[in-house]
Amino acid sequence: MSHTEPVSEFELDAYVDDQLSAPRRIAVEAYLSGQPALAMRVMADLRTRDELRLALAETALPRRPTTTDAARRLQRGLRRGVLVGHIRRAAALVMLVGAGWIAHAEFGALFVGDVAASTQPPSYVEAAVTAHRTVLLRAEMASQPEVRTFDPQEIRAATAVVLPDLPAGWQVRDVQVFPSAYGPSVEMALQSPELGAASLFAVRPGSFDVVAPAVTQQGDLSAAHWQVGDVAYALVAATGHDDDLDRAAGRLSRSLH
Numbered sequence: 001m002s003h004t005e006p007v008s009e010f011e012l013d014a015y016v017d018d019q020l021s022a023p024r025r026i027a028v029e030a031y032l033s034g035q036p037a038l039a040m041r042v043m044a045d046l047r048t049r050d051e052l053r054l055a056l057a058e059t060a061l062p063r064r065p066t067t068t069d070a071a072r073r074l075q076r077g078l079r080r081g082v083l084v085g086h087i088r089r090a091a092a093l094v095m096l097v098g099a100g101w102i103a104h105a106e107f108g109a110l111f112v113g114d115v116a117a118s119t120q121p122p123s124y125v126e127a128a129v130t131a132h133r134t135v136l137l138r139a140e141m142a143s144q145p146e147v148r149t150f151d152p153q154e155i156r157a158a159t160a161v162v163l164p165d166l167p168a169g170w171q172v173r174d175v176q177v178f179p180s181a182y183g184p185s186v187e188m189a190l191q192s193p194e195l196g197a198a199s200l201f202a203v204r205p206g207s208f209d210v211v212a213p214a215v216t217q218q219g220d221l222s223a224a225h226w227q228v229g230d231v232a233y234a235l236v237a238a239t240g241h242d243d244d245l246d247r248a249a250g251r252l253s254r255s256l257h
Contacts, residue, residue: 007028007031007032011024012028012038016046029229029230032210032229033210033229034257039209039210043209043210121216122232124182124201124203124205124225125225126218127181127185129219129223129236131187131199131236132201132221135176135189135199139174146173146189148173148175150175150188155175155177155186158177159184160204160231161186161203161204161231162231162256163186164200164253164256165255166190166252169192169193170192170193172188173189173190174188174189175187175189180203182203183204184203185201185203186201186202186203187199187200188200188201194241194247195235195238195244195248196237196238197237197238198235198236198237199236200252201233201236203232204231208229209227211225211227212226212253213225213250215242215245215246215249217242218236220239221236221237222240222245223235224245224246226249228253228256233253235248235249
């Protein structure tokens with residue numbers, strides 16, 4: 001299956017239900033990496049599936065077959081677009097009610113507001129900020145030479161990390177492969193006309209997603225983070241350039257599609 005070959009609804013349902021072989025899952029993910037809107041829909045289905053599984057895993061109480069069947073019907077309905085919005089949460093609540101979790105406090109814990117959730121950046125952003133500070137430290141050390149030349153294809157072959165195309169006028173000052181909690185990551189020290197000294201951090205976080213760029217502040221630094229397929233990115237620069245940072249992240253993200 002090529003990146004442009006269509007994928008049937010049956011295959012997408014099988015992907016969400018973990019019913020595809022490893023080669024077919026890889027083929028579907030390759031296709032989704034070029035279809036952001038479709039990938040976002042599939043990720044919503046995966047989240048619904050995981051909510052149901054989490055609800056089952058967090059209780060040892062017996063589950064009634066009728067309750068389980070009802071929740072599965074709700075999940076299938078979500079994938080077909082029949083139910084939207086908060087009904088996704090209702091599917092998880094059905095599982096909890098069937099297991100006997102009917103306390104108001106437990107229900108309240110499930111409803112995490114979008115605003116509260118959005119304030120927490122992905123954990124790889126902290127790794128990106130740490131890598132940026134390390135790059136700044138290296139730049140001040142004469143014994144740590146900068147590596148300005150690099151081969152994107154070699155980096156991809158060694159780390160499975162795809163690097164975006166840099167905008168015109170941006171200069172690469174250093175490129176390093178860093179260890180991280182997620183495996184090998186790539187850190188590029190950059191000089192940008194809009195951002196000044198900046199860095200691009202790229203890593204495979206262990207999940208497949210399509211996330212639009214969002215800017216978060218980390219002390220005296222700001223980071224724009226996004227994800228395309230199975231690679232996540234963070235563009236880090238000094239605070240005070242958030243609008244430019246957001247625009248630059250958007251350009252880098254679009255170059256990956």
